[in-house]
Amino acid sequence: MSKRIDVKDLNVYYGNFLAVEGVNINIAARSVTAFIGPSGCGKSTFLRTLNRMHEVLPGARVEGEVLLDGDDLYGSGVDPVAVRTHVGMVFQRPNPFPTMSIRDNVLAGVKLNGKRISKSDAEGLVESSLRGANLWNEVKDRLDKPGSGLSGGQQQRLCIARAIAVKPDVILMDEPCSALDPISTLAIEDLIEELKANYTVVIVTHNMQQAARVSDKTAFFNIAGTGKPGKLIEYAATTEIFNNPKVKATEDYVSGRFG
Amino acid sequence: MTRTAGEMTPATSKGPDVTTTQTKTPEQAEGPRPLSAREGAGGDKIFSGAALAAGAIILVVLFAVAVFLIAQALPALVAPQDQIAGGKGFWAYILPLVIGTVIAAVIALVIATPISIGVALFISHYAPREIAQILGYVIDLLAAIPSVVFGAWGISFLAPALVPGYNWLSSTLGWIPIFAGPPSATGKTIMTASVVLAVMIIPIITSISREIFLQTPKLHEEAALALGATRWEMVKMAVFPFARPGVISAVMLGLGRALGETMAVALVLSSGPLLASLIKSGNQTIAAEIALNFPEASGLSLSTLIAAGLVLFVITLVVNVVARWVISRHKEFSGAN
Ligand SMILES: Nc1ncnc2c1ncn2[C@@H]1O[C@H](COP(=O)(O)OP(=O)(O)OP(=O)(O)O)[C@@H](O)[C@H]1O
Ligand SMILES: [Mg+2]
Numbered sequence: 001m002s003k004r005i006d007v008k009d010l011n012v013y014y015g016n017f018l019a020v021e022g023v024n025i026n027i028a029a030r031s032v033t034a035f036i037g038p039s040g041c042g043k044s045t046f047l048r049t050l051n052r053m054h055e056v057l058p059g060a061r062v063e064g065e066v067l068l069d070g071d072d073l074y075g076s077g078v079d080p081v082a083v084r085t086h087v088g089m090v091f092q093r094p095n096p097f098p099t100m101s102i103r104d105n106v107l108a109g110v111k112l113n114g115k116r117i118s119k120s121d122a123e124g125l126v127e128s129s130l131r132g133a134n135l136w137n138e139v140k141d142r143l144d145k146p147g148s149g150l151s152g153g154q155q156q157r158l159c160i161a162r163a164i165a166v167k168p169d170v171i172l173m174d175e176p177c178s179a180l181d182p183i184s185t186l187a188i189e190d191l192i193e194e195l196k197a198n199y200t201v202v203i204v205t206h207n208m209q210q211a212a213r214v215s216d217k218t219a220f221f222n223i224a225g226t227g228k229p230g231k232l233i234e235y236a237a238t239t240e241i242f243n244n245p246k247v248k249a250t251e252d253y254v255s256g257r258f259g
Numbered sequence: 260m261t262r263t264a265g266e267m268t269p270a271t272s273k274g275p276d277v278t279t280t281q282t283k284t285p286e287q288a289e290g291p292r293p294l295s296a297r298e299g300a301g302g303d304k305i306f307s308g309a310a311l312a313a314g315a316i317i318l319v320v321l322f323a324v325a326v327f328l329i330a331q332a333l334p335a336l337v338a339p340q341d342q343i344a345g346g347k348g349f350w351a352y353i354l355p356l357v358i359g360t361v362i363a364a365v366i367a368l369v370i371a372t373p374i375s376i377g378v379a380l381f382i383s384h385y386a387p388r389e390i391a392q393i394l395g396y397v398i399d400l401l402a403a404i405p406s407v408v409f410g411a412w413g414i415s416f417l418a419p420a421l422v423p424g425y426n427w428l429s430s431t432l433g434w435i436p437i438f439a440g441p442p443s444a445t446g447k448t449i450m451t452a453s454v455v456l457a458v459m460i461i462p463i464i465t466s467i468s469r470e471i472f473l474q475t476p477k478l479h480e481e482a483a484l485a486l487g488a489t490r491w492e493m494v495k496m497a498v499f500p501f502a503r504p505g506v507i508s509a510v511m512l513g514l515g516r517a518l519g520e521t522m523a524v525a526l527v528l529s530s531g532p533l534l535a536s537l538i539k540s541g542n543q544t545i546a547a548e549i550a551l552n553f554p555e556a557s558g559l560s561l562s563t564l565i566a567a568g569l570v571l572f573v574i575t576l577v578v579n580v581v582a583r584w585v586i587s588r589h590k591e592f593s594g595a596n
């Protein structure tokens with residue numbers, strides 16, 4: 001089940017430091033949205049507010065609303081743990097659990113919160129998740145081997161399989177290809193294209209071509225100077241952002257003429 | 260090979276190679292200059308030589324100590340049975356001590372391990388930063404307290420305090436042999452000694468475990484949280500698997516200290532023959548037996564004590580080998596690759 005995200009007047013803090021200010025953005029269900037912008041402008045910070053991972057850091061907090069199909073993730077009585085089962089995340093560096101087998105990695109999120117799952121259901125879920133991550137054929141003969149024995153690109157796809165096994169509504173990806181070779185990167189990009197059919201995908205990337213290739217809409221973030229908060233500068237269809245941006249800073253950034 | 264070597268002849272070489280010529284060792288000067296001769300190789304040589312020497316010295320010293328101990332202990336092993344304390348030979352003398360030692364150490368571990376892991380985890384993953392820091396200092400301080408102090412605390416405070424508990428145990432659970440009465444009126448039992456040992460090793464195990472828990476990669480903790488894990492589930496998924504080998508090592512260190520502890524046990528335990536009951540006075544450990552009898556020992560009785568020390572050494576060795584085996588069993592899944 002794919003859900004839309006609406007963010008209203010979001011301010012994100014690390015302690016007293018305002019890292020991201022005044023973000024308003026509407027992300028449609030079943031779409032791929034790319035976040036681009038210079039280093040330190042708060043892309044990761046903002047992305048992590050969408051599944052309440054931001055607040056696991058001491059002192060980190062948020063003001064404003066993030067609505068998932070209309071439900072405020074930061075409303076009173078909302079459990080951040082439950083939020084994260086609806087909004088999955090893939091990190092910059094592949095992080096399968098090193099002590100778990102490939103199978104157990106895929107099932108890691110499914111077995112949480114005391115949930116039980118029958119053996120045959122588990123087998124089916126492992127296969128469908130790994131197929132969904134385009135990894136099944138490469139690992140079907142070694143599901144009991146440790147996940148850390150895979151290549152970097154395979155590990156990242158294992159992490160995607162692990163994220164989709166819990167059947168989230170949204171998948172967030174923070175520079176998922178930056179530690180990967182071009183072939184693995186292409187494999188992940190193809191996968192993102194397929195994930196769009198069932199999930200809302202939000203991806204942070206430094207690679208303009210990647211943003212152009214995979215995303216429907218693109219959000220450009222920028223920062224006025226060190227110590228200043230990052231802001232959402234322009235948000236539009238990807239072709240619009242790359243071919244016909246409204247804001248000068250966006251044009252400078254996507255054309256590579258950046259400060 | 261030859262082409263590369265040719266390129267490195269002085270005629271074609273540039274600056275850096277000149278220095279390698281100067282650092283050539285005498286053997287290398289004879290034949291053609293090997294490719295491995297680089298600047299800094301001299302430093303490597305010195306360091307590896309020093310490391311080798313240090314390693315060799317340790318082995319030699321250990322070997323010398325072992326030879327000395329075995330030579331000293333031998334008379335006790337070959338002496339006629341009736342001349343050994345107890346009158347039934349060395350093995351009959353040492354067996355109850357071995358059992359007493361192991362029982363005391365195991366009880367101490369059973370008490371100390373869960374408490375230590377709990378406290379370490381509280382400090383590393385639950386407590387607010389200020390409290391964690393203060394607790395950390397306190398634990399490190401506790402680890403530095405000499406064992407005599409723990410022993411003194413054991414006799415003056417803990418032993419009397421435990422007497423009512425022992426009375427209760429023997430009256431309600433007395434049918435279990437380990438709680439058989441009548442309990443010691445002073446509380447100076449092997450159970451008390453084990454509790455003192457537990458208190459002594461809790462700081463070590465806690466301190467090391469906390470260090471290891473703190474080193475859990477953020478990457479894996481966040482992976483668990485992002486899947487919807489609660490904090491405790493995150494600990495089970497990311498922290499414990501990562502920390503397992505280190506915590507086992509920490510527990511083994513604690514066990515080593517518990518096995519070898521002399522003063523605390525010697526002070527707290529009113530020793531006697533081996534008994535099934537943990538709450539009567541009786542039982543003895545090897546280390547305490549050596550400490551109590553060493554001052555007056557001479558000749559054959561000295562040999563007996565040294566042989567007892569050797570037995571303790573063997574126990575400790577076995578424990579460490581087992582621990583290593585346990586740690587290596589899961590190597591493939593350790594995340595080292
Ligand atoms: N844990 C933290 N504590 C305090 N400040 C932080 C923390 N993480 C990030 N920041 C600050 O927040 C701002 C935004 O950082 P963020 O990591 O979101 O940038 P980014 O756009 O993802 O950059 P990059 O493209 O390099 O990943 C930066 O000024 C950064 O210094
Ligand atoms: Mg980032």
